[in-house]
Amino acid sequence: MQSTFRPRSLWRTGILGTCFRSRFQVYGVPNTRFIATWKEELQEVNHDTKAPLSGRVHILGMGNLGCFFAHSLATRRSPPPITICLHNDYLYQAFVRKRGQISVSTHGLDDVRTGFDVETVDEEGRWYTMPPVDNRPSPFSSTSQPPPDNGPIECLIICTKAHHTELAIKDISHRLTKDSTICLVHNGMGVLESINQNVFPDPSNRPHYIQTVFSHGLGRNDSFKISHLGVGTTILSPVGDPSIPPTTPEADHTWAPSTKYLLRLLTLTPPLVAVAETPAGLLQYQLEKLAVNCVINPLTALSDCTNGEILYSFSFTRVMRLLLFEISAVICALPELQGIPGIEDRFSPERLRRLVVNIASNTAKNHSSMQQDINQRRLTEIEYFNGWIVRRGEELGIKCALNYMIKHLIAAKAATHRSREAGAIPLDLDNVISTNEPPI
Numbered sequence: 001m002q003s004t005f006r007p008r009s010l011w012r013t014g015i016l017g018t019c020f021r022s023r024f025q026v027y028g029v030p031n032t033r034f035i036a037t038w039k040e041e042l043q044e045v046n047h048d049t050k051a052p053l054s055g056r057v058h059i060l061g062m063g064n065l066g067c068f069f070a071h072s073l074a075t076r077r078s079p080p081p082i083t084i085c086l087h088n089d090y091l092y093q094a095f096v097r098k099r100g101q102i103s104v105s106t107h108g109l110d111d112v113r114t115g116f117d118v119e120t121v122d123e124e125g126r127w128y129t130m131p132p133v134d135n136r137p138s139p140f141s142s143t144s145q146p147p148p149d150n151g152p153i154e155c156l157i158i159c160t161k162a163h164h165t166e167l168a169i170k171d172i173s174h175r176l177t178k179d180s181t182i183c184l185v186h187n188g189m190g191v192l193e194s195i196n197q198n199v200f201p202d203p204s205n206r207p208h209y210i211q212t213v214f215s216h217g218l219g220r221n222d223s224f225k226i227s228h229l230g231v232g233t234t235i236l237s238p239v240g241d242p243s244i245p246p247t248t249p250e251a252d253h254t255w256a257p258s259t260k261y262l263l264r265l266l267t268l269t270p271p272l273v274a275v276a277e278t279p280a281g282l283l284q285y286q287l288e289k290l291a292v293n294c295v296i297n298p299l300t301a302l303s304d305c306t307n308g309e310i311l312y313s314f315s316f317t318r319v320m321r322l323l324l325f326e327i328s329a330v331i332c333a334l335p336e337l338q339g340i341p342g343i344e345d346r347f348s349p350e351r352l353r354r355l356v357v358n359i360a361s362n363t364a365k366n367h368s369s370m371q372q373d374i375n376q377r378r379l380t381e382i383e384y385f386n387g388w389i390v391r392r393g394e395e396l397g398i399k400c401a402l403n404y405m406i407k408h409l410i411a412a413k414a415a416t417h418r419s420r421e422a423g424a425i426p427l428d429l430d431n432v433i434s435t436n437e438p439p440i
């Protein structure tokens, strides 16, 4: 039987071939495409479109990931126009205090970039372009035209956590059209499906998507100030039109102009170390990352330990193996992977265990994102990790009792924190002192 996904077909000509070749030629023969300016990238894409693109990239979610994407684009020889979308006044004031600078520190050396345009949103959900907060000679130095308030968005990179992404897109959905491209950068699975179901239910009016698997190590120093702790990669893939089989030659030529432009821009931005993959290839990387996240994140969050500490206990090893048996069974049974050669080996419990051990030892001193979320009383991504495995397992008739238990242990830990804090008696020290009585 022929496989449903034949990754090579997408690279043969078309956009994926261009992006893929470009990255790899960097280390060999000099690559003229690699030093192309964003305007040249745009001209190529605009060549035969009726509605030419302006080339502006919007970024929403200015945590570590958003700062890294904005900063990386700004390091290009000719940066494209970049708008950062700040969804509350607190963030905007912080950006003003930083004088519009985003800083990335590598090996202790800070690289500071400016030139970002800024939009903020009011209570009615209307977005406004703010005056520049850096010392630029003229507003909107990167383009001749200031972007219209609340105008349509061509390319949006969304860097919020999985559980905030749907809501964040809902808030900006009136600016996204069927010609826009959204690049989703988050951990976990199942977000795209719920965006389609709840935000863009009509397939004929849906924007295009690029999905990613991001593996750089980042740490936060302050608002808009991060550290690049470990070089990883940014694997990108456009989400194909489900009505066109990915194995047909047409599949190579159906990417929207905004998708082609954003893919080219990102793959030709050196700090991102971005490569384009086929949808089937990306899905496999997503599932590997999912398996790692389903083990390291909840175990470190439940035991309040670093990633490396889960490697030195027989009990952790037992739990890890048992979780991975269920995770492997679900992944190997997924209908979207059937027909791809080597799936049983790539996602065997033993290979997944080696992956987990490798990542836990490479990031031994780090605190996982879930451990930090639990300790800082933020929502966790558990529904998009072990929760997704349980849901897909149910559809496939595979019971995932251990993943179900882990999901509820995390929920219980978060609930315990909440109820402890709700039960605490607030002490109003100002009023105690204002009685003028001497301290007891």
Ligand SMILES: CC(C)(CO)[C@@H](O)C(=O)[O-]
Binding pocket: 187, 292, 293, 296, 297, 307, 359, 363, 366, 367, 368, 369, 370
């Ligand atoms: C690799 C990883 C599991 C731990 O640092 C990371 O993806 C995280 O913290 O979520």
